[in-house]
Amino acid sequence: MLGNIDLGIAVAYITLILIVGIRAGIGSKRNTGTAEGYFLAGKSLRWPAIGLALFATNISTVHLVSLAQSGFDTGLLNGNFEWMAAFTLVLLALFFVPFYLKSGVATLPDFLERRYDRSSRDWLTFISIISAIVIHIAFSMLAGGIVLKTLFGINMYLSITVICVITGMYTILGGLRAVVVTESIQTIVLLAGAFIISFAAFDRMGGWLPMKDVLVAEGGLDRLSMLRGADDSSGMPWFAVFFGYPILGIWYWCADQTIVQRVLGAKDENHGRVGALFCGFLKILPVFIFVLPGLFAYTLFKSGHLDLSSLGLDAAGNVNSKGIYTLMITQLLPSGLIGILVAALLSGLMSQISGALNSISTMVSYDIFKQRKPQATDKQLIRIGKISAVIAMAFSLALLPLLDRYESIFNGINDVIAHIAPPITCVFLLGVFWQKASAVSAKLTLWIGSFLGMGVFILNKVLPDSWIGQTPFMMMAFYLFLTCMIIQIILSHRYPVQHSAESEQLYWKSPLEPLCGAAWKGIGNYRVLSVLLLAIVTILYIIFR
Numbered sequence: 001m002l003g004n005i006d007l008g009i010a011v012a013y014i015t016l017i018l019i020v021g022i023r024a025g026i027g028s029k030r031n032t033g034t035a036e037g038y039f040l041a042g043k044s045l046r047w048p049a050i051g052l053a054l055f056a057t058n059i060s061t062v063h064l065v066s067l068a069q070s071g072f073d074t075g076l077l078n079g080n081f082e083w084m085a086a087f088t089l090v091l092l093a094l095f096f097v098p099f100y101l102k103s104g105v106a107t108l109p110d111f112l113e114r115r116y117d118r119s120s121r122d123w124l125t126f127i128s129i130i131s132a133i134v135i136h137i138a139f140s141m142l143a144g145g146i147v148l149k150t151l152f153g154i155n156m157y158l159s160i161t162v163i164c165v166i167t168g169m170y171t172i173l174g175g176l177r178a179v180v181v182t183e184s185i186q187t188i189v190l191l192a193g194a195f196i197i198s199f200a201a202f203d204r205m206g207g208w209l210p211m212k213d214v215l216v217a218e219g220g221l222d223r224l225s226m227l228r229g230a231d232d233s234s235g236m237p238w239f240a241v242f243f244g245y246p247i248l249g250i251w252y253w254c255a256d257q258t259i260v261q262r263v264l265g266a267k268d269e270n271h272g273r274v275g276a277l278f279c280g281f282l283k284i285l286p287v288f289i290f291v292l293p294g295l296f297a298y299t300l301f302k303s304g305h306l307d308l309s310s311l312g313l314d315a316a317g318n319v320n321s322k323g324i325y326t327l328m329i330t331q332l333l334p335s336g337l338i339g340i341l342v343a344a345l346l347s348g349l350m351s352q353i354s355g356a357l358n359s360i361s362t363m364v365s366y367d368i369f370k371q372r373k374p375q376a377t378d379k380q381l382i383r384i385g386k387i388s389a390v391i392a393m394a395f396s397l398a399l400l401p402l403l404d405r406y407e408s409i410f411n412g413i414n415d416v417i418a419h420i421a422p423p424i425t426c427v428f429l430l431g432v433f434w435q436k437a438s439a440v441s442a443k444l445t446l447w448i449g450s451f452l453g454m455g456v457f458i459l460n461k462v463l464p465d466s467w468i469g470q471t472p473f474m475m476m477a478f479y480l481f482l483t484c485m486i487i488q489i490i491l492s493h494r495y496p497v498q499h500s501a502e503s504e505q506l507y508w509k510s511p512l513e514p515l516c517g518a519a520w521k522g523i524g525n526y527r528v529l530s531v532l533l534l535a536i537v538t539i540l541y542i543i544f545r
């Protein structure tokens with residue numbers, strides 16, 4: 001249980017975020033009640049805020065809790081989801097941001113209509129709202145609830161409801177500007193907390209070499225490897241990472257409204273591009289400050305320096321590692337610092353929920369309500385957006401008992417994404433890079449691919465011993481993506497494209513064309529930053545291969 005000092009720090013932090021969020025949203029001169037001001041912060045965001053907000057929306061309590069759990073269970077392996085993100089953020093910065101900003105869209109479904117047709121927009125809106133509720137909000141609530149129950153000893157649903165109400169207040173009142181300002185603060189707090197627990201685990205272990213000695217004695221030195229062979233028991237060999245992750249990553253970072261909305265509010269193209277790349281550099285950190293502490297916890301446990309008896313055993317008789325992060329907090333940190341870590345955990349939870357709620361309200365207002373009532377005023381759009389955010393939050397709370405069945409929350413999220421992403425990734429990639437991708441082919445690919453993914457997901461659960469059940473989820477994402485590509489290419493030839501004057505401008509005529517856009521001079525040049533980011537991540541993979 002937390003002491004009074006730690007509890008006081010946590011309460012003070014929540015109060016601070018609430019005040020800052022409301023002041024940032026309502027007090028901004030740019031947020032004067034217009035729809036653009038509310039949903040896109042008046043398109044005034046600069047690259048530091050964009051990068052920090054992208055990172056905060058991505059890094060939730062799920063990451064803090066589940067990446068530490070994965071570090072304990074399998075070592076650095078799940079760090080691939082962090083470093084591979086750098087490659088997809090480069091794609092976002094170079095190839096997608098220019099079209100998104102040039103077309104002036106408020107939502108990605110809107111972009112899909114301009115490139116294809118209304119049917120594609122409607123389907124993506126439906127999928128995006130559902131995924132935001134399940135992946136970005138409900139799973140984050142679940143992870144946050146587990147942590148708060150462990151630390152405070154109070155009912156999980158009660159604690160989550162309180163946090164959600166507070167987060168919803170400044171998100172619904174202040175719009176995207178409130179979300180971005182609070183997310184910038186929350187990112188800094190979250191990183192500070194992660195560094196503290198990382199240093200505490202490193203210090204208790206006595207450094208890197210003692211940790212390696214324990215792994216050698218346990219025969220587990222492969223836990224330091226990011227790229228595993230086909231026979232690895234984790235079910236995530238190197239080829240699954242390189243073939244499967246891009247399918248998940250391109251959807252998540254380049255085609256998911258909850259993430260990309262921060263870029264849509266950019267002041268200009270360069271701020272949007274550099275903001276995305278800034279987030280790519282930040283994504284290097286989680287392997288060292290989220291995953292590695294879990295590995296240190298494993299070696300501390302094996303060397304007798306960490307007591308895991310309170311965690312109990314799972315169904316297989318192994319240590320139930322779901323609560324490893326909170327246990328590390330309580331056993332490795334003194335009072336006061338524990339409060340800071342609680343604030344970091346709350347940062348991850350609140351930033352994820354606020355970002356998703358804002359994106360849901362934007363899509364409901366622009367992609368559903370305004371499409372049916374084109375004459376709708378800004379005041380009506382904002383009101384509908386606020387109502388939809390409240391409904392989405394209530395629905396997410398109702399999903400918690402169902403999602404709690406996953407042994408690993410992080411794996412549960414990626415399992416869901418692997419079956420949602422392939423058709424969306426396909427239509428976005430072909431839409432941006434292939435002139436002949438037609439509207440009919442996109443619509444049918446989204447429909448067929450989504451139902452195919454749903455069917456495979458169900459068979460995976462019903463027949464776990466079948467070929468489908470035994471195939472790693474990232475490889476299944478790759479197979480589904482290839483199927484969708486074949487479907488759309490065939491259908492594009494069967495139903496040839498008929499470009500409008502607008503859609504004619506929304507695909508690259510050459511792969512080198514996006515590199516010719518105006519860029520800042522010096523280190524701020526997006527081309528220089530892209531090469532630097534790719535080089536750093538490649539070197540890290542060589543070191544930890």
